[in-house]
């Protein structure tokens with residue numbers, strides 16, 4: 061879901077999940093951040109098999125790396141929304157937050173924009189104070205997205221607001237989950253990235269590097285964050301495409317306000333490989349992806365990403 065007010069975006073959506081494996085190893089690199097603490101290889105597994113997020117209920121604060129495995133037959137993502145109050149309960153989500161989004165989308169599908177905006181206007185005021193802490197980009201069925209994000213202590217809602225074939229939000233089908241982030245922190249920091257992408261509403265993606273065959277680690281710097289026409293912010297998705305793909309159809313699909321946008325089925329010829337979901341201005345996230353020979357693009361889940369510099373293509377050559 062997306063945000064509805066001036067300075068907010070809103071996302072609701074998908075879910076499911078999982079658990080967590082913590083392995084510790086001694087840091088041999090004399091990292092100043094971990095002089096006395098062991099470095100953790102801290103991977104949080106998140107799994108979606110249907111319309112859910114199977115994952116831990118609590119996490120440590122600080123840097124966490126997520127492996128989001130999509131074992132369902134639809135594309136999803138997850139986004140971490142930090143709630144403005146720990147007292148926000150399941151009833152607040154189900155009875156107050158989701159219905160305005162459901163009603164608004166239904167009106168948009170019926171071509172009734174005014175009614176849609178009136179419905180979105182009923183989104184509870186606290187939603188304007190939600191902060192985005194990143195997550196994965198869109199990920200195709202059978203694929204795993206790897207992203208690292210930095211979490212502060214508090215109560216979060218993990219969500220996916222892709223839409224089902226009938227146009228209903230995944231969020232309303234169960235793809236959301238409360239997660240508590242503890243004061244206790246991880247002792248982990250992401251590996252050095254191979255490439256840095258700076259993202260802003262003014263310059264789009266600033267990305268000069270040439271990705272290579274194999275594993276590529278990307279650092280995403282959010283220079284700013286603003287609500288776009290769809291009342292949500294910008295992010296980064298990495299997508300492989302083949303000869304049957306029509307990039308214009310993808311650009312159209314990336315706007316959830318279009319009745320067929322962000323909705324199953326995805327445009328043909330594209331394979332979604334993750335990325336970095338919305339973060340607040342000044343924040344940083346990381347993602348990694350294994351690139352095989354082929355054509356790829358980086359694109360934001362916003363209206364008109366091509367006109368905003370938030371669509372970049374690149375080619376990975378074979379050996």
Ligand SMILES: [Cu+2]
Pocket residue numbers: 073074075135136137220221222230235
């Ligand atoms: Cu979903």
